[in-house]
Amino acid sequence: MRAQSYAAVIGELIMAANYGLQGPRIGWYGKCFRKLFFDFHSSQHALGLAAAFDAEGWAERCAQAGAQAVSVFIKCGFGWSFYRKGSIRYVHPQLPEGLDMVEAQIEAFHRRGIKTIGYYHTFNSEPIARDHPDWARRDASGRTPEPKAICMQGPVFEEWMLPHLVEVVTNYEIDAMFFDGTYAWGPCYCPTCRRRFREAAGEELPAGPEDPRWEAYVSWALEDYRRIRQAISDTLHAHRPDMPTSFNWAYTMRMPESVPEHVGNLMLDVPPEDQAFNGSYQARHWALTGVPFDIMNSAFLQWWGDWACKPATCLKHEVAPAIANGGLTWIGYQMTHTFDVAEPVMRQLGEALAFVKEREHLLEGAKVVPCVLVLHSTQSHFTHGARLMVDEAAMRGAHRLFLETGLPHNFVDEHWLLNYLCTTPAAERAPVIVLSDQRRLEPELVQALQNYVREGGGLL
Ligand SMILES: [Zn+2]
Known part of the structure; x- marks a missing residue:
């Protein structure tokens, strides 16, 4: 791993007294310095799903690790949900009978004063691709690039996803919602995208970046995803006006849009390589927005889900530039499909969060002094x-x-x-x-x- 120099990290820590959160959106989220995130993407074939699930035991372990908020999976990257209430969701086919993991986790965390952040994956779904092939994402030749890829710019968004979100926030006392993959990253050629672009730009979708119509496409796609994010927030806030809402990787250095009012907090999961440098780089961008932000590093050595675990010293090295630049921490790892995280991993996460806690008195209420x-x-x-x-x-x-x-x-x-x-x-x-x-x-x-x-x- 190529990390920034230790001197640079220490330098950023020394500056911590001058940096921090400001602006009107502080709320509980802006003071939530210590968070943990655990992937739980589970294919329909995940036999033994949640076999080790113990909401009270899990909440207690997260409390012992010092977490102030923890992720709860609402809809995973395979499109499945892990709760019972409502009728729009697709319940994971291997979820043990009668088990409502979302409700059990929220109750167990709340009993310990820990907030819950709902994870919602937006662009993949095994069951939707199965039941609604007309909602699938398409490449230029009309094929689906990935069997479970769905097109958020198509009918699934208004007809399924927004009603699904209403179901979630009216049935469960989830404290915040976090959306994954809710930004423009490349053209979809499904019939709806073709029609909508034709109506908006008066021409056909471009074949790629070399096409003279590409600039019109980029402009349209960026605007269309602004519409999508706004509609998500509006839908949530109609039922839960104060719910913090965030969109992974939106408004980052690679997508430098001004942050709209409906976005309660900012976050990105920095790629596992060189997280100290990359986290510091992004934090320097968000520090003056006045919006609370997370720099999510991860305990993996190579990539999400490699099951390796960095030592706590390394995790501290990565959370330091985040907090030194006014950010919050949200360290990521991955559960087994049975719903477990090895104890040595929890110990490393706990040590890193303790490092953050020790410095919180320097961070809360501090202000950026531009140089x-x-x-x-x-x-x-x-x-x-x-x-x-x-x-x-x-x-x-x-x-x-x-x-x-x-x-x-x-x-x-x-x-x-x-x-x-x-x-x-x-x-x-x-x-x-x-x-x-x-x-x-x-x-x-x-x-x-x-x-x-x-x-x-x-x-x-
Ligand atoms: Zn499409």
Whole structure:
């Protein structure tokens, strides 16, 4: 593993007193520094599913590990649910008779003062692909790229998924919801996507990035997923107005959109390699949004589900840059299909959470003091050719540069920067602003930057 230097991590910890959460969305989530996440994706063939399930025992183990909130699987990556109430859900075919894992977990966690965060996978479902082949995702030749892939831009979203969410939040006292895979990552050529793009853009879906229609597609797809995320939040908030809602990987450095009001918190599961650097990189982007955010590292050595486990020392190395930059921690691992996690793994997770707890008095209520602001424009989707996930080379380079030089820096978008320059007195502004490979600047921002330099600011 290529990690950032230990000196850099310590440097970030020293800065912790100046960093932290601010803004109106703090609530309980913004103070929930210690969380655990456990994958429980289970195929229909998972014989012996939940054979070791013991809600009280599990909640007690998580409490002993120091968790303030823990994931609860609502809908897994195979499309199955693990609860009984309602009628829209597809109950896992191997779920032991009479068992409602969601209800049992929520009750056991709540008895110990631990919050529950519902996990909801959005783009795969064995039973929906089986029952509704017309809702499947399609490639350009009309085939399904993956047997259980469903198209969220098609009818499944309004006809099944939104009603399903109503069923979940009206039947269960889940405290927050977390959605996986709810962003544009490539074209679907199902009949609905073809029709909707034709209606919106007046032309056929492009074959790929080389197609001249690709920019129109990127613009449409990004907007359509904004609609989808908004509709999810609206549906939840109609029943549970204060429920924190998050979308894995949305609003990250690779998808630099301004965070809309309906998003209660931000999160991403950073890839297992170099989680200290990658987590620090993302935290520097979210630190000034005012929205609580999680940097989810994981205990795996290679990839999710490899069953290896990093030592606690390594996990501490990864959670340090998250909390030092105003973030929250949510460490991930994977359960067996019987619903168990080995005790030595729980011990490593517990040690890492204890490291966080020890430092919480430095973190709560702390504020970011901007020093170096690096512009990462929301227009980046269109400045190096149209891309659903932007070219991050310049930003990652800037992060490496400032991290190793020890200068505190943050990534900000053009809306945040313009507002900052227009509302912050010259004497209180960050001393340096960096425009690294930024190719589209609105006239208002150019004017504000000229004033900033005239009044003593440094522009790099
Ligand atoms: Zn589609």
